[in-house]
Amino acid sequence: MTRPLLAAACLLATAPVFAQASGDPARDPTRTEVWKPVPASVATPLGGAPSDAIVLFDGKDVSAWESEQGGRVPWRVDDGAMTVVPGSKGIRTRQRFCDMQLHVEWRSPSATAGFEGQDRGNSGIFLQELYELQVLDSYNNPTYANGQAGSIYKQAMPLVNASRGPGQWQVYDIIWKAPRFSQGGGLTSPARITVLHNGVLVQDDTVLAGRTEYIGAPSYAPHDCAPISLQEHDSAVSYRNIWVREL
Template sequence: MIRIAVLLSLLAAPALAKEYLTGKQWQEPTIITPGETCGAAPSDAVVLFGGEDLSAWNGAERWSVKDGDMVVGKGKIYTKQEFGDCQLHIEWSAPTPPKGKSQGRGNSGVFFVSPPGKNGFEMQVLDSYDNKTYFDGQAASIYKQTPPMANAMRPPGEWNVYDIAWTAPTFDDAGKLKSPAAITALHNGVLVLNHFELLGDTPFDRPPTYEGYTSRGPIGLQDHGNPIRFRNIWVREIKAPVGEQVREPWLR
């Protein structure tokens, strides 16, 4: 009886599953140290503003630092360093008490690939708390292209957080577009853009275009006449995992 029980248990046991192997030999992922608190810069980040000075930016002579915050002044500023695919963390606060309405209230913008003389690709900064405007121009929109999937604004005077994954456009040797820019973004921890592919740059007064752009460029912040404050700005270059195909995929 014992032998029959053992045989029955073996027949009932599931067959050992096969394992799929990619045949790739991967490099070990880079070890980094996360920030000690939520939103703090990790060890491999480039800090663009840490509360002390504006040395990472061009054109910031007429902007200021007050109480550890960057305060919008006159003229657009842009980073001295250029970036392609990247992760950007930036925090901003609209003026309180609020003044103005629609696009005239707490307006600025975060621009990718935005050198002098080029519009760039804008994710809108705007006080959209109890402030109606056109939907593709409110906070966390891609300006004139898509609204965010939700309005996650905090009240004026409180801090908003953008965490953005930017995929830069790519071009062939003749400058023709190969793949469009794409953006995924969280606003105060809420997913508001999910790999949205941009139609081109984001001007106010003409259709979007990729003409004249490259895959890398500075990050810009806009002066729209409102004293927006920024803090804790950092960026990481995005690099794909590295591996080499050493044999065909197989099951073992």
């Protein structure tokens, strides 16, 4: 290295020291350091719920749930799973939620003979009882794209089809931002949802146009926090390892 280049390098290396020594606040790295508040520590055991989560179903206890009409849960509980009894009713949490992180594992029936489209492994996860994230066996099972697994039913198709085969456990990780309404009942902020299906992003901060409708366009009506509901749709879909973190 030539003497002029060596001298320039030395000046650059010592410039911050000189700047701090001369009291130049623009060159002080501590100006951009934030120390408080300190984020709370959350334990994240492998395969388990975070330490600050509300466990809604641990494979045995259904006390966090009730029938959608009130009363005991009408579904079967065995082998660490809660399974829909076709012809019964859906279920909902006793607790109400708004913004949340929700983890749900689900499994469609392994027997598929005679079932196709919306008749194969159909259920649904309703956020605030009004907005449905579709549960369906969408492995080699053609149906309308905004009605397959990972869709916001009749509103937003998934970015990709990340479905596993029938009879295999699948995972939804959901970030839900509840809609906001003014005191007069007007919509000030629509609902938004992000969903990972088996670890793959399928809804990316999707903005909802309103509540889920089977017929007609979605729309909003003012409401408060509400339960999480699991749908009974004539198929023996199973659920396990359900937990939620309020945001």
